[in-house]
Amino acid sequence: MMGIKGDDARRTFLVFSLQCCSNPLNRIHISSEDEARVKKLISDGMLPEEGFEQRFREAYPFCSIIAAELGKGSIDLEVVEKYFYYQHNYTLDHDLKEGLTFRDSVDCKVYPGRIISMDGRSADVLTPVGTLKCDRQFVMDLPKDTMVAVHRGVIAKQITPEDFHRMEMMHRLGKRSKSKG
């Protein structure tokens, strides 16, 4: 199986995926203890053992497919960002349109946002769907006004202004195509 290349790519994959440990298929491979252990490692700036990412049975194969389509022999940061910033929400919308949903399909989306205030481990983030109260355990050093990506109530990471605007645009386009039915 294809591996994830580089600490940045591994960290990015994990800060988005760790919110999905409790999904039934992932939970078979990732215990609650492992989930807590790896969240602590990431918060402390470390990474878990090589190959841990392969236990995420949904995101990992999807990233492998994107890497193969791009002609890459491994999953790198570009692939991970393509998946979580763009493909992830497209997939959710596609499946919702086909009548395929799971418990929290809508809450699962990734949003671009801007940190507007912080209080201990939480932060208010202004996103296209309003202000979200988010956990900032993975990004405690980021100051107010930083552009970030949010996934399931957690600030995953800082994003560039280019990605922020592109993600915001994708969100608007998605909303428009839905309102046109």
Next chain:
Amino acid sequence: MCQGFIGKVKSSEKGLLVVEYKGKYVELRSNLQVSQGDYVLFASGIALDKVDKEEALAVLGASK
């Protein structure tokens, strides 16, 4: 896509799978080596990975 769906393969031909998911037939693009009766994880019209029968039944049973 935090959570894919698990379907049972009904037919497999030239990169195209038909799987059954909750009584519905779904067409998927696929590069997987699978046969009729196997279980696959899918999302967005793509077969992502083969899933062991025991895991598939555990997940499908839990989602009923």
